[in-house]
Amino acid sequence: MIAKKAVVIDHLTKTFDDATALADLNVEIKAGELFGLLGPNGAGKTTTINILCGLQEPTSGSVRICGFDVGNGTRKVKELIGVCPQEPALYSYLTGRENVELFGSLYSVPKDRMRKNIDALIEKIGLTEDANRRVSKYSGGMQRRINLAVALVHDPDIVFLDEPTAAMDPQSRHAVWDVIRDLNRQGKTIILTTHYMEEAEQLCDRVGIIDHGELVALDSPAQLKAQYCEETLEDVFIQLTGKRIREEPK
Ligand SMILES: Nc1ncnc2c1ncn2[C@@H]1O[C@H](COP(=O)(O)OP(=O)(O)O)[C@@H](O)[C@H]1O
Ligand SMILES: [Mg+2]
Numbered sequence: 313m314i315a316k317k318a319v320v321i322d323h324l325t326k327t328f329d330d331a332t333a334l335a336d337l338n339v340e341i342k343a344g345e346l347f348g349l350l351g352p353n354g355a356g357k358t359t360t361i362n363i364l365c366g367l368q369e370p371t372s373g374s375v376r377i378c379g380f381d382v383g384n385g386t387r388k389v390k391e392l393i394g395v396c397p398q399e400p401a402l403y404s405y406l407t408g409r410e411n412v413e414l415f416g417s418l419y420s421v422p423k424d425r426m427r428k429n430i431d432a433l434i435e436k437i438g439l440t441e442d443a444n445r446r447v448s449k450y451s452g453g454m455q456r457r458i459n460l461a462v463a464l465v466h467d468p469d470i471v472f473l474d475e476p477t478a479a480m481d482p483q484s485r486h487a488v489w490d491v492i493r494d495l496n497r498q499g500k501t502i503i504l505t506t507h508y509m510e511e512a513e514q515l516c517d518r519v520g521i522i523d524h525g526e527l528v529a530l531d532s533p534a535q536l537k538a539q540y541c542e543e544t545l546e547d548v549f550i551q552l553t554g555k556r557i558r559e560e561p562k
Contacts, residue, residue, distance in 0.1 A: 316343040316378075318470050318501040319364065324373035326359050326525070333359040334525040336373070341503060343378075343469075346496045348516035349505045350549060353558040356525040357505040358398050361474045364503070365395045377470060391419070394468030398475050398505075400459040404448040408439055408458040411447060412465050419466035426465065433461040436494070438487045453484045460488060464495070471495060473504040477511060489515065509546035519545070523553045 319341040326334040333356045341347045349357050362368040364375055366382045366389060375382040377389045402411050409430065416426045434443045437457040447455060460476060473492070477485045492515060496502055506512055512519050513533045521529040521536075529536055529552055533545045540548045 317341070317376075318343040318345065318378060319503065320376040321360070321364070322374045322376070324360070324363065324375065325371045326356070326363065326368070327371045332525055334363075334370070337522065337525065337527055339520050339527065339530065341501060343501055344496070344499050346492070346502045346515055346517045347504070348512040348519035349503060349522065350507075350509070350512055350519050351505075351522040352553050353560045355522045355553075355558075357522065358474055358561075359525075360522070361395070361397075361472050361503070361505065365393060365472055366390070367395075391466070392468060393470045393472060394463040394466065395472040396456075396460050396463035396474060396476055398478070400455040402447045402455060402459060402462070405446060407444050407446055408450065408454075408461075409434065409443040411458060412461045415462045416465040421466050429465060429467065430461070433464055436487070436491050437461055438484070453480045456480065457484060457488065460491060464491075468500070470501045471503070473502065475505050475507065477506065477508065485511075509544065509549055513545040521549060521552055528552045 317340050321337055321339040324334050324337040337360065349360060351357050359368065363370050364382065377392055380386050380389050382389055406414065412430050412433065413426065416430065434440055437460060439454060439457055442454060447458065450458065456476065463471060477488050480488065492502060516533060518530065518532050520527055536548045537543065537545065540551055542548045542551060
């Protein structure tokens, strides 16, 4: 049987006035795959995620999600995907639970199903005790975790996570990993970006390393380590992208 393609990135290019964010990116991600998009600061990870979700238009090239062209803005794509953006997008004067409920209602999730989903999600991300506090009182890590619940409330088949564990303590990070593993076990396709190579090595079936908007490697962590004769994925990453420090894009 031919594995179904969840995401097809086809000759994707994105240029801004003073920067080329993506230069002819081509990647196919299979249904059920846990895929890591890796790269130094400014490599084009967030731009890729934004285009995959229909939040930004490519300059050229196309993206298909389960065969649907993202550029057409079809409702089907929106139903299929969930996105956890790099910067938490939450209403700070609402509680954590209210935020998740609000986004659930935007997706027309039936009320009784939503309640069950939300209780389970909030428990998994370890926010049961704080669910009824305003998000403005949350720490950065708590905001990122509730943002993850927001991304998942409509039970999407394909989940995009842009640095879901950035600046988290080990406990929060493990809670997020458990959620990610759980989702993948349920057969969902997950595309995540991360700066933590150990995280990518532990979680991902395959990783794509990009630099300056171009794909420089694409394979399983084990294959990449074997191919580049390195002991860790971090060493492979440094071998391919160099030691020069890159500043985070504004
Ligand atoms: N809205 C924008 N306007 C101008 N340049 C941008 C914009 N968004 C991203 N860029 C540039 O595109 C490149 C890729 O950025 P980004 O996708 O955010 O990288 P990453 O997420 O890998 O750190 C960077 O050089 C960044 O400065
Ligand atoms: Mg980014």
